[in-house]
Amino acid sequence: MTNHFGDVVGHSKVIFIIGANSAAANPIGMKHFLQAKDRNNAQLIVVDPVFTKTAAKADHFLRIRTGTDVALVYGLMHVIFKNGWEDKEFIKTRVYGMDEIKAEAMKWTPELTADVTGIPAEQIVQIATILAKTKPATVVWALGITQHSTGTSNTRILPILQLVLGNMGKNGGGCNIIRGHDNVQGSTDMCCLADSLSGYYGLAEGSWKYFAKSWGVDYEWLKGRFAAPEWMQAKGFSLAKWWQGVLQEETTYSSSPVRALWVQGNGITSMSQQVKIQEALDKLDLVVLVDPFVNEAAVLTNRKDDMYLLPAATQFETEGSVTATNRTSQWRSKVVDPLYESKTDHDIMFLFAERFGFYDEYTRAMKMAVKDRELQPVKEEFVWPDDACREIARTIKTIGLGGWTPERLRKHQENWHMFDPLTLEGKGPMKGEYYGLPWPSWDENHPGSPVLYDVNTPVTAGGMGFRNRFGLEHDGVSQLADPSVSVKDSKIAGGYPEITKDNIEQVLGITLTAAEKEKMGANWKVDLSGIINEKCLAAGVAPYGNARARVKVWQFPDPIPKHREPIHSSRPDLVERFPSYDDQKNNFRVDVKFVSEQKAQEWVKDFPTMLVSMRVVNLSGAGMLERTSKYLSHLTPEMFANIHPDLALQYGLRDGDMMWLHAPQGTKIRVKAQYSLTVTPDRIALPYNFAGVMQGVDLSDNYPEGTKPYTIGESSNTITNYGFDIITQIPEYNAGLCRIEKA
Known part of the structure; x- marks a missing residue:
């Protein structure tokens, strides 16, 4: 989170939730969103393929076709750019690469976006108008955004939307990614x-040497723990x-x-x-x-x-x-x-x-x-x-x-x-600190940083610019913030680079002693002496610099986010226009299929129903903890799939009948059909919180005596379609296909 729940309650006028069902996955967060509606008259916009309990509280519900989040956001930005509603000053002074984003967005007319996403064109215009005209707006997401073969692009396009709107580093704005569990x-x-x-x-090697020093161990000893030196700097299996x-x-x-x-x-x-x-x-x-x-x-x-x-x-x-x-x-x-x-x-x-x-x-x-x-x-x-x-x-x-x-x-x-629940500010003996010391909390006197990238707050009170991580320039363009963007009370006007041993005297305008130079680390990230951090705070400077937010990541397969159809797409007519990535060699020590799997056959012919995963509020993860509680188990006593009555009747399924769900990789699960109008007749939704049954086979005998939960069931992940994110390798849980068969 760049901000926090209390900040949403205190300031947000729009809450844009996409790929998250907070009412089931994070009820505490949902409470704050409802408080923001009551307190600020905040508009709640929910984007989801399923009409969830969160969607039931929305002012605007957008039912999206799974795997088209990038397309939707480009469609919103198309309307914003076309009308000149973007925050031009913010983009000019604090962002790099936005011209390429704008060029891509201008291709995504409301009509094209509607065709790809399934969201009506007039609703796309309506939501874009609300986002542009109502400030501040916060964007909220969770696993429904990350769990795709394009998950990295999804998680990039949403902050880009906030940069376009100038909502970053602002109270009530930012990107608030919600976690399903503490820690x-x-x-x-x-x-x-x-x-x-x-x-x-x-x-x-530099990082390993820093940790070897931090751990008090010899670097050569640490390197010797690996089968061969080259594995020390290579990714492991994911x-x-x-x-x-x-x-x-x-x-x-x-x-x-x-x-x-x-x-x-x-x-x-x-x-x-x-x-x-x-x-x-x-x-x-x-x-x-x-x-x-x-x-x-x-x-x-x-x-x-x-x-x-x-x-x-x-x-x-x-x-x-x-x-x-x-x-x-x-x-x-x-x-x-x-x-x-x-x-x-x-x-x-x-x-x-x-x-x-x-x-x-x-x-x-x-x-x-x-x-x-x-x-x-x-x-x-x-x-x-x-x-x-x-x-x-x-x-x-x-x-x-x-x-x-x-x-x-x-x-x-x-x-x-x-502590104040809206601002996190401490009172009485806790005055001058924010609750929980939200990182960065630079040293033992720093109060924490409740809102990231806020240049209107001094560094010593939690302010900072964007981090300088990728050099001082790219393609001849400075990566530092404009001279007009200074962090409040900083001794440095405008942007500046991350602080190192080599540049600290020049950047901060100070002179170090010989003893300080001897004990100082090479840069702020590896300086165990604490000298760099101390000098930076004294100058009102965040040690990681004051740079531009880059919307172009030149090292990635897609330097700017692009819509790519899910690997098992429900729209084969769009696959040729928006294909997946080329197959990948040696990421996390394995090869990964993308376009070869996508084009192996026209998957939707044999697997015509979209497959969506969901959470239920009383279970988490595989449910191995909660299903040992008879009270929680009573709420969901068996595995099920939500299916629209019209779709169920195509297969002769009554409410409560058992059905087989078949996946493209040849796997299947046997679950109960549960009639529900929360899904449309082209998709089903099923929880991922069960285990203990595998492709119709009861595994009860595998539980040690006395440990079997009160309820067991098929795991939805038995039929989760093949697919992994191009960067992180997170599975594509949320954009698959299946075939239904009456059991």
Whole structure:
């Protein structure tokens, strides 16, 4: 989130929700949106292929054909540009590459946009007019935007819309991406991913050397942990396609097949291609599953040995911080000690490190601190979780976690009632701080940054410009903000580059001592001495620069976002005009099919019904936690699919009949037909919160005694169509096709 829920309540006049059903997936967020309607008379615009509970509260509902989000936004921008409603000054002074966006948008007339998206042309004009004429407007999205083969383009086009409208860095504006669970943002910030280090540091040698120094370990020792040096800077297998590394059915790029799998705190059954996952689980030499409840992967596999279930403690049995969807940190205190044989996640990992012989290296950083401007050992034993918190605070510079000390976070927990829920501003003893210290919180005195990219607020109070990440110029055009765009109270007028050891004296107009130069890191991201950050704040400067927002990403397959038809498109007539990407070689160590799969056949002839996934409010992920509750299970006692009565009658299905749903990859599931007018006769919608049945086969016998949930059912991800994002490799859950057959 660039802003936060309270900011929406306090300021937003329009809330544009696309690819999100907050009423089911984030009820707390939905409460804030409804409050904004009451308080500000904010207009709620909801874009979704299904008439959801969120759509039921909308002032304007746009029923979109799945996989056409980029086309819709270009259609909106077409109307905005045609009428001259864009924020010309904002674009001129703070944005790079908008001319190319405008040229593309001018192709997307309301009539073309209507044909591609299924949204009437007059409604497109109406919504564009509301967005342009009513300020500020915020844009909200979730998994319905990201989970596509074009997910990266989707998540780029929406901020571009906000840049066109000048809604970035403004109260009530911005892009507010909602998370379905607490600490999803925290796990992202810590980068539990295959292509980056914690804090979004890349896999380059410089990053590894910085972390080696931060962890107090020798870089050569760290490099020696890899089978070969080249793997240190190469992406690993992604969560979406790890099974390909096991099965080796398609081309892979690794030193050997994957032979062991360790799953901790993740629902493998929430991934697509469940049949392939089952095959991979069966083939592995070793499977270890760490969870408070039986991970559904243990039920999905047919293996009878070399699988271990380790009982992990719950959040109530441990202590530490979680990061909320709005970039704020919240401290949690332990309620009870771990029950029975369960252990906390960190204790399990400590035992792992001990058995594999690197415990000292694994824990060393928690016994270190910056003293006399240098990181050095300061104690013999660490205190959990305090010293882990301190390690994160001093190490993760990229998003500014320097202020997140355990003392400050505990103080916020103890005084949460002293913060204004709309502004996050503290009162009384918390005056001068924002609740949860939304990052960046640059140091122990910084209050946090509730609204990103706000140049009208001093850096020391949470303001900043756009980040300078990709050089000073591109194609001869400066990437720095216009001279007229200065961050309030900054000693530097206009734009400036990210601060490094080499440029700090010139940019800030200061002179460093020899001692400071010796101890200072190469740039602000790797400066453990803290000198760069300290000098920047004294000058009212954010260390990452003041640049232009680039809408053109020249390294991507699509430098500007383009509409591309879903891989399994319901409109074959549009595939030739808007084809998918070329097939991809060696991304996350695997090849990925795009256009070859799209054009393998005219898929809609054999699979004529669009397939949409959805959430229900009482279940999350694969539902392995909630389905163990008889009360929550009673709300959705079995797996189902919402189907329009007119579509159901084409197949002789009565309300409550069982039906088979067949997918292009040859998989199928057996589910109950549930009549619903929330879907149109060309599509069905089904939850992804079930497991325990696989292609009609009951897997109840695979549950350890006494662990079977109150309800089980087919996983919708058994029939999730093949497709993965071109950059992130997230599966294409939300733009598939299926064939219906009465069971």
